[in-house]
Amino acid sequence: MPAAPARSSTGRGAGKGPAIPQLPWRNPKAAPVVLVSGPEEVCAERAISTIREQLKAEDPALEISDIRADDYTAGTLLAVSAPSLFGEPRLVRVSGVEKCSDAFLAEALAYIESPQEGATVVLRHNGATVRGKKLLDAVRAGTGGGVEVPCPAVKRDSDRYDFAAGEFQAAGKRILPAALRALTSAFADDLTELAAACQQLISDVEGDVTEQVVARYYGGRVETNSFVVADTAIAGRYGEALLTLRHALASGADPVPLVAAFAMKLRTMARVAGARGASRQVAAELGMKDWQVDRARRDLQSGWTERTLGLAIQAIARADAEVKGASRDPVFALERMVTVVATRRPFGA
Structure with a gap:
């Protein structure tokens, strides 16, 4: 996930944005109010931990x-923010501001009007509710000399890829692009697990992290990953796709993310199919990474047409409804979807 550059605004009022610096979560700075x-949550925990380490140092x-x-x-x-007898600095970490009490x-609100000298108060608000908005607005308006560390949701493939790349870059560790793609695909459903996997590779592996290294550490996960099932079916390898699907299910894969992986891949292919121009240009227009465009174009070369793309997308939409409760047999729904995608034909044809 790309880190937003620090910026400061002096404008206040509606439509002018925050009046305080917006700092990247990988490089936050302590302030009277943060x-x-x-x-x-992964990014928020990292930011708060970094502030603690800065102050402790x-x-x-x-x-x-x-x-x-x-x-x-x-x-x-x-x-807890008041000066002690010996004047030690204080760090106050406040959780659950999105459900704060009236007290x-x-x-x-009274505190940020006159923060305690030597104290850093960190307010954690996850945005789940508008509770505490008056406090957030006051901080963002510049009351208390605060800063804000935004931690937006990591949802897209490109965001997860950037997040993992940032983990290795921050540690000064080199990971090859193919290894990074394999790693992010293996942990596509859980950013916490992806972060932990990155840290394990950073601490355990000497030298560059290659695709072989990722396979050695997380081979079982990579082999049964939802995207591997989708890639095999999209390539038209029908028998292998069914075997990979059964392996994934036997390994505990959830049918819903499996369908989601197919949907994500096919939607990307459909968007790229009608685009013309260099990969970098198309990626910029569609909000993707160059490698995503290149991958979608390679997938499209395995016999896909506008008609078969439409057929596959319809099959995926049906499977999505069925694995979410519209059918009593989600496994059959998955097998039918894989059959349509891999053969490019209506089921039973």
Whole structure:
């Protein structure tokens, strides 16, 4: 996931955006008030941990306190942020601001008007509700000398690819493009697991991380991954696709993500099919990566036409409904979908 560059705005009011710096989650900075916003918990945890490490490096005597905004005792924020007898710096981590109590909201609004000297208060709001919006607006308007660290959701393939690439780049570790694609495909459904896999490879592997290394560590996962099933069917290898599907199901794969992988691949192929121009140009127009365009074009060369793309997309839509409850036999729904995609013909034809 690309990190947004730090920026600052002096404009205030509706339509002018935040008046405080917006810092990338990989490189946050401590401030009297730090708003860590957005739904991606992995990124939020990294940002808060980095701030803690920065403050701890500056003064090992750092005092750390944790507060739950939804289970708040009046007076706690002021008590834990107040200077101690020996004046140690304080870090106050506040979780659950999206469901904060009235007592916390009132005291936090009062606090940011006059933050305690030597204290860093980190407010974690995941954006799940509008609760606490008055506090967020006040922080974003510049009250309290705060900064914001946005942690937007990582949803697209390209975002996961960028996230994993950033993990290796931050560690100064080289991973080959094919290995990075294999790794992100193997952990397409869980960013926390992808982050853990990246860190394991970074810490365990000497030298470059290759596709063979990824296969050695996560071969079982890669082999039964939803995207491997989709790739095999899209390539037209019918028998192999059915065997791969059964292997995936036997390994515990969920039918819903399996269908989602097919849908993602076919939608990408359909979008790229009508596009003309160099890969970089098409990628920029469609909001993709160059390699995604190249891959979709290679997939399309295995006998796909406008008619067969439409047929496959219809089969995937039917399977999607069936694995979500419209059918009593999700396995048959998956096999029928794989059959249509791999053979490019209506089921039973």
